[in-house]
Amino acid sequence: MTKRGIIIISIGLLLSGCASSPDLPLEMPSLPRAASRSGGIYHSVKKGETLWRISKNYKVGLDYIISANNISDKRKIAIGQKIFIPGAREEIKYAQATSGKNDKNFIWPVNGDIISYYSEKNGHLINKGIDIKTSHKADISCARSGVVSFIAQNLKGYGKTLFIDHEDGFVTIYANIAESFVNINDKINQGAMIAKAGTRPGSNEAILHFEIRKDRRPQNPIYYLP
Numbered sequence: 001m002t003k004r005g006i007i008i009i010s011i012g013l014l015l016s017g018c019a020s021s022p023d024l025p026l027e028m029p030s031l032p033r034a035a036s037r038s039g040g041i042y043h044s045v046k047k048g049e050t051l052w053r054i055s056k057n058y059k060v061g062l063d064y065i066i067s068a069n070n071i072s073d074k075r076k077i078a079i080g081q082k083i084f085i086p087g088a089r090e091e092i093k094y095a096q097a098t099s100g101k102n103d104k105n106f107i108w109p110v111n112g113d114i115i116s117y118y119s120e121k122n123g124h125l126i127n128k129g130i131d132i133k134t135s136h137k138a139d140i141s142c143a144r145s146g147v148v149s150f151i152a153q154n155l156k157g158y159g160k161t162l163f164i165d166h167e168d169g170f171v172t173i174y175a176n177i178a179e180s181f182v183n184i185n186d187k188i189n190q191g192a193m194i195a196k197a198g199t200r201p202g203s204n205e206a207i208l209h210f211e212i213r214k215d216r217r218p219q220n221p222i223y224y225l226p
Helices: 003-018 051-058 062-068
Strands: 040-044 082-086 113-116 130-134 139-141 146-155 159-165 170-175 177-180 193-197 206-214 217-219
Touching (some): 051 062, 051 082, 146 170, 159 177, 193 206
Antiparallel strands (some): 040 082, 113 130, 130 206, 139 193, 159 170, 170 206, 177 193, 206 217
């Protein structure tokens, strides 16, 4: 098999997560059973914190925190909210946390409103990211510093699409874009404009499909975005 063939197959496997099938390697990760609240502490959410950053600070799996607090796919955490941290013994104070602005955190790729959430069904398909309604040709920013690893002009089900590899197992996907301003292997800083939002076929609405993947598995962007 040629190198090009291998690359095409690899990208196909990565994107096959847009369909619901028990045979695909990109099924939604199952959450662990709800953690017991007999061992742990409550963390008070500070400005700018995300569930992912809280889990990193306490070195507790994100899935365990989500399960222990019965957090839904659509729910964002709020400043002052109490989050139970299984197994933790002492609350990490804000001054100790690393939840401030830095290129290891994620930022919103575009301004707009979410019209389809992670795991929502559309017919026989399951959304493996979020769909953000925005203005036509709105600026799309890099959600986290990384390297452009893939660009497709018309990917089936995605339209014009680009991937940014963050070189630590995370990849962000920006789909249904009108035009891009980056090339393969470009190093992109967080917040840099990488593309313009496009409209879907047969619609005048500009919608960005945005995904975060960790080790090829789809993640709920809401848990990572401030």
